[in-house]
Amino acid sequence: MGRSDPASLHDIDMEVADRETVADGVVRLTLRATDGKPLPEWEPGAHLDLHLGDELVREYSLCGDPGDREVYQVAVLREQSGRGGSAHVHDVLETGTALRIGGPRNNFALADAQRYLFVAGGIGITPVVPMIAAAEKAGAEWRLVYGGRSRASMAFVDDLAERYGDRVEVVPQDEHGLLDLDGLLGTPQDGLLVYCCGPEPLLAAVEQRCASWPGGALHLECFSPKRSFQNDLSSFH
Ligand SMILES: Cc1cc2nc3c(=O)[nH]c(=O)nc-3n(C[C@H](O)[C@H](O)[C@H](O)COP(=O)(O)OP(=O)(O)OC[C@H]3O[C@@H](n4cnc5c(N)ncnc54)[C@H](O)[C@@H]3O)c2cc1C
Structure with missing residues (x-):
């Protein structure tokens, strides 16, 4: 498939159209195709490959x-x-x-459901932002619990609170400690899908709490470089 095919996974030449600091240590880039053509479609949970230099390629969630x-x-x-x-x-x-860039790929797709619990840690909020917009648009019942080191380090906090009110629970660690995963996940719930993205310890803790949940309820996205830990999680993607 070539660039003219909107479903192409091939590389696309882009330029940075805008750059904005959205939290301490976090920049948001807006990227536009240099040829001005419409970009390939994507679904929430998808990521791009950014080619940053010789053999320096990193993945970033849309x-x-x-x-x-x-x-x-x-x-x-x-x-x-x-x-x-x-x-x-x-x-x-x-x-x-x-x-x-390498065009969108998705290992963390949002399955259809009536009810969702989204759990985000730190920069793991990125794929969750379009997911909750999609859940909202579909009329699903959902809740986001979003943890991070401090409020200033957590991207999109104000936007999310403004748009979604108390369905977004913001839990900066320096104000409220760690997420109450036992309270959130201690009791398996039929029909509830759990989507979690964040640092490895959060994924491991959520995976442990969900061990007795129905199969297919838990979906994890790991941002860490490929190594044995990610292999362990790959079956949950
Ligand atoms: C699907 C996906 C989506 C992602 N989305 C985002 C996103 O939206 N935003 C974002 O900021 N990041 C995202 N990431 C992470 C991103 O791709 C980079 O890994 C991140 O920006 C760090 O890159 P780096 O080169 O600076 O660090 P890296 O070299 O990738 O290192 C990251 C961390 O891993 C450790 N590390 C590196 N290699 C190894 C190894 N072999 N063994 C053990 N530890 C190692 C490093 O010490 C460091 O703590 C995503 C990753 C994936 C896989």
């Missing part, structure tokens, strides 16, 4: 509006102990910078 075929949006946390991908995004990508 956090914008799937109905907008003009631009893609990603939000990137600077990873202090990383191998350079997120630092490149923060230090090099400015408005007007050209970069190549």
